[in-house]
Amino acid sequence: MKRAQVIDLLAKLTEEYANIDISDPEVDRLYENLKDFPFDVACENVRQHMLTNPWPPKIAQIRGGAGDQREKGRAKSQTTDYFAERDKARAAAKPVPPGWKEELYARLNKGTAAR
Structure with a gap:
């Protein structure tokens, strides 16, 4: 995922959750933890999270259990x-x-x- 895509992801989150931190340090922190993760999968995980959870997702929830997904595929x-x-x-x-x-x-x- 690129830094610009992290910003897009945060924009989607701010549409649903009012208290999202969109500062540069937060973008950098999210980018550092999501740069190896596919943007389309992250968007789908965020979409699913928003449908079922009233609180903003954590990084682990954005990643959506990538290890579990790999194990399921295997x-x-x-x-x-x-x-x-x-x-x-x-x-x-x-x-x-x-x-x-x-x-x-x-x-x-x-x-x-x-x-």
Whole structure:
């Protein structure tokens, strides 16, 4: 995020919250903590916050749990990979040969009779 985008974000916040500090030191502080964060995600997180919270968001709320979002994306990717593997296994599956089950039962019964 660029410094100008931090100012835009503060402008959105001042529309909803009256007591927002828009001084240069506050812009610098927010920029330092948000410069590595995407502006569009921050805007969406602020929008969601304004819909549900009467107090201004903190930096962590603007970031919206970025670690949780990354973990959610990683888990979604792993799940997609798992289901792709299951689909391949299903396509390669073959029915059990005739008589296999009966042969297995016979072997098992033979083993229990010997005890």
